[in-house]
Amino acid sequence: MVQTMSEVGPTFEGAGGDALPETVAALERLSWNYWWSWNPDGSSVFRDLDQEVWDECEHNPRRLLRVISQNSLMRMATDPVYIERVSRLAASFDAYMTAGAQVWAAAHAREITREHPVAYFCAEFGVHHSLPLYSGGLGILAGDHLKSASDLGLPLVAVGLLYHQGYFRQRLRRDGWQEETYNTIDVADLPLQLVRGDDGEPVHIELEMRGRVVRVRAWRVEIGRVPLYLLDTNVEGNDEIDRMISGHLYGGDRETRCVQEMVLGLGGVRLLRRLRLEPHVFHLNEGHSAFLTLELARERTERGENFEEAARVVRSRCAFTTHTPVAAGHDEFVAPLIERCFGEVYWQQLGLTREEFLNLGRVKEDDESELFGLTPLALRMCRSSNGVSRKHGEVSRELWNKMWPTRHVDEVPITSVTNGVHAPTWVSPLLRALYEERVGMDWTRVLYDAAAWSAAVELIPDEELWKVRRLMKKRLVAFVRERVYGARLQQHEPLAYAESARSVLDAGALTIGFARRVAAYKRWGLLLTDAERLRRLIMDAERPMQFVFAGKAHPQDQGAKLILQQMALWELDPEVTRRAVFLQDYDQEVARQLVQSVDVWLNVPRRPLEASGTSGEKVALNGGLNLSVLDGWWLEGYDGRNGWAAGEESLGETTEESDARDADSLYRLLESEVVPAFYERDEAGLPHRWVALMRHAIQTLAPAFNSDRMVREYTERVYLGNQ
Ligand SMILES: *Cc1c(COP(=O)(O)O)cnc(C)c1O
Numbered sequence: 001m002v003q004t005m006s007e008v009g010p011t012f013e014g015a016g017g018d019a020l021p022e023t024v025a026a027l028e029r030l031s032w033n034y035w036w037s038w039n040p041d042g043s044s045v046f047r048d049l050d051q052e053v054w055d056e057c058e059h060n061p062r063r064l065l066r067v068i069s070q071n072s073l074m075r076m077a078t079d080p081v082y083i084e085r086v087s088r089l090a091a092s093f094d095a096y097m098t099a100g101a102q103v104w105a106a107a108h109a110r111e112i113t114r115e116h117p118v119a120y121f122c123a124e125f126g127v128h129h130s131l132p133l134y135s136g137g138l139g140i141l142a143g144d145h146l147k148s149a150s151d152l153g154l155p156l157v158a159v160g161l162l163y164h165q166g167y168f169r170q171r172l173r174r175d176g177w178q179e180e181t182y183n184t185i186d187v188a189d190l191p192l193q194l195v196r197g198d199d200g201e202p203v204h205i206e207l208e209m210r211g212r213v214v215r216v217r218a219w220r221v222e223i224g225r226v227p228l229y230l231l232d233t234n235v236e237g238n239d240e241i242d243r244m245i246s247g248h249l250y251g252g253d254r255e256t257r258c259v260q261e262m263v264l265g266l267g268g269v270r271l272l273r274r275l276r277l278e279p280h281v282f283h284l285n286e287g288h289s290a291f292l293t294l295e296l297a298r299e300r301t302e303r304g305e306n307f308e309e310a311a312r313v314v315r316s317r318c319a320f321t322t323h324t325p326v327a328a329g330h331d332e333f334v335a336p337l338i339e340r341c342f343g344e345v346y347w348q349q350l351g352l353t354r355e356e357f358l359n360l361g362r363v364k365e366d367d368e369s370e371l372f373g374l375t376p377l378a379l380r381m382c383r384s385s386n387g388v389s390r391k392h393g394e395v396s397r398e399l400w401n402k403m404w405p406t407r408h409v410d411e412v413p414i415t416s417v418t419n420g421v422h423a424p425t426w427v428s429p430l431l432r433a434l435y436e437e438r439v440g441m442d443w444t445r446v447l448y449d450a451a452a453w454s455a456a457v458e459l460i461p462d463e464e465l466w467k468v469r470r471l472m473k474k475r476l477v478a479f480v481r482e483r484v485y486g487a488r489l490q491q492h493e494p495l496a497y498a499e500s501a502r503s504v505l506d507a508g509a510l511t512i513g514f515a516r517r518v519a520a521y522k523r524w525g526l527l528l529t530d531a532e533r534l535r536r537l538i539m540d541a542e543r544p545m546q547f548v549f550a551g552k553a554h555p556q557d558q559g560a561k562l563i564l565q566q567m568a569l570w571e572l573d574p575e576v577t578r579r580a581v582f583l584q585d586y587d588q589e590v591a592r593q594l595v596q597s598v599d600v601w602l603n604v605p606r607r608p609l610e611a612s613g614t615s616g617e618k619v620a621l622n623g624g625l626n627l628s629v630l631d632g633w634w635l636e637g638y639d640g641r642n643g644w645a646a647g648e649e650s651l652g653e654t655t656e657e658s659d660a661r662d663a664d665s666l667y668r669l670l671e672s673e674v675v676p677a678f679y680e681r682d683e684a685g686l687p688h689r690w691v692a693l694m695r696h697a698i699q700t701l702a703p704a705f706n707s708d709r710m711v712r713e714y715t716e717r718v719y720l721g722n723q
Pocket of ligand 1 (some may be wrong): 137138142514586591592618
């Protein structure tokens with residue numbers, strides 16, 4: 001039997017190599033499972049050991065326990081209040097890990113078991129910002145999926161890749177140009193356990209790629225009850241180039257991408273076999289893992305089945321989720337690259353000719369002009385395919401109708417499951433406490449029942465909701481000031497200018513958040529279409545508006561970097577600079593700060609290119625209001641009273657015309673709806689109309705757009721196959 005180090009019991013070497021004092025010994029156990037990150041007292045228990053070191057460690061408890069001073073540790077280990085908090089946290093962790101029959105899946109997904117779990121494959125996982133294996137929405141969504149699967153008790157194992165350099169860290173130069181840096185992760189400082197065999201030796205999977213044998217090891221990370229296996233080629237004895245496969249997330253060339261995806265797909269299946277797992281279903285979360293279908297077929301053809309028979313069985317086991325209608329999101333490779341990476345032995349083992357093999361990745365068979373696409377491969381080899389919102393399902397059916405040319409577009413077999421976010425991860429601690437008090441300790445479960453949730457939220461007094469918002473905004477302003485101050489120091493700005501960061505933003509002003517990848521279709525520039533009109537809104541003496549921006553541009557996307565620079569330079573305009581701030585290095589932590597605190601979340605993608613979007617869902621859960629183009633999830637969420645819809649239903653004749661119309665609609669909404677509602681106050685300073693919108697947003701959006709709902713829907717409709 002393959003075992004992991006957790007079963008052997010990892011040994012503690014923190015605080016100078018000593019074991020933790022017995023009163024707080026449970027911290028060791030807690031630090032090995034990311035469950036702490038979504039428990040209400042989880043991060044504060046670690047933080048309170050030593051706030052400064054905690055921040056320096058970027059909120060990584062493993063590292064904290066290694067580097068914390070004996071003095072800080074002993075101070076807390078002899079503090080009875082602290083000791084009690086650790087005990088309580090450990091007790092709830094143990095109860096969580098051993099909860100058996102009362103979990104949702106025990107009653108609703110009996111066919112899915114530990115031996116026959118869901119195998120969830122993804123190229124990135126955003127579990128926590130201390131584990132930087134994600135670039136954006138896809139990874140965060142995958143992380144939320146694992147957490148909800150864990151909460152629901154759904155037997156699921158996840159498979160991904162370990163990237164030693166992770167995704168890039170963003171720094172803006174003084175002239176606003178983005179620079180990228182990469183930090184190498186320290187495996188020894190993360191809760192990663194090498195997967196070992198019966199003999200205690202690390203398990204190695206072997207793959208043949210580019211004509212060489214590559215050895216792959218695997219690390220296990222605990223996400224509550226869900227294990228995440230991360231494949232890693234940085235193994236001694238491998239060719240240097242092969243060791244680099246586990247280097248950067250989305251940083252390499254086409255060939256690197258292809259072999260990364262082979263490691264994920266082929267290596268992932270081989271690993272699961274070594275773990276003696278026969279998954280009930282393989283979930284391909286985006287096409288990056290589509291090669292796994294080939295490996296599953298190869299297992300059968302090697303045993304004598306022909307490819308057609310094998311493919312039929314594979315299809316009955318695999319489900320595919322597509323995540324974007326944007327072409328760049330669909331990986332494709334030229335035929336010679338595929339041939340070089342796989343080698344002819346691979347298709348011979350499948351019982352296929354070269355052409356037959358290449359056809360698996362083409363929309364039209366024998367069309368040699370086509371590249372080998374992972375989306376066509378996945379659509380062909382999976383029994384079910386879905387987009388991530390109703391609209392995206394529809395768009396995907398149109399986009400991929402070409403795979404089924406004889407069918408009407410409505411008959412294209414692509415459905416949809418709308419994305420959701422993990423409520424305990426994204427809700428602010430303060431609002432969570434209010435939900436616990438007013439809805440109940442089981443508020444995440446009450447969310448399953450929209451009517452019960454709505455009734456409970458109805459009873460929260462306006463003052464209490466507003467108080468949370470006011471405090472959260474103060475917190476955001478403090479956070480922003482510190483970040484901006486730090487960034488200015490780092491850019492070697494004059495000290496007086498750096499210190500003026502302490503007066504940016506105003507906790508009383510209407511605050512608008514805009515944070516997302518800098519990609520053309522997200523239309524970062526839309527807001528600046530009429531700079532004068534925008535300036536009037538920002539500089540209004542009585543009713544000012546302020547902006548917080550964040551987002552990364554893809555390192556190779558010069559156009560996106562220019563957009564970012566334009567934005568950065570605009571906010572340096574002395575008039576604007578105190579009312580508009582760009583936060584560098586957007587990641588899960590920055591996202592959390594923003595979504596928990598801003599009044600309005602702005603989203604203006606070019607329709608219909610936003611497959612779902614999830615950041616606005618996080619905002620809604622926190623009582624923020626969405627002002628968004630009707631696309632993705634917002635088309636389903638918006639009901640006329642829980643936020644605003646920017647832009648018109650119909651598109652303009654040209655892109656420019658649509659952009660101009662949407663910009664005008666955006667300004668009009670801000671001027672005539674958003675600002676008046678926010679600043680309308682009673683004698684006590686309460687904005688009742690605004691709070692009514694907030695409340696209605698929480699009531700209508702939180703039950704529909706959380707990831708428990710999403711995972712339950714995947715389970716019922718996709719994993720159990722009742723589509
Ligand atoms: C939620 C989240 C996203 C997804 O945001 P959308 O713009 O809505 O797709 C991206 N990055 C981070 C860090 C997030 O937390």
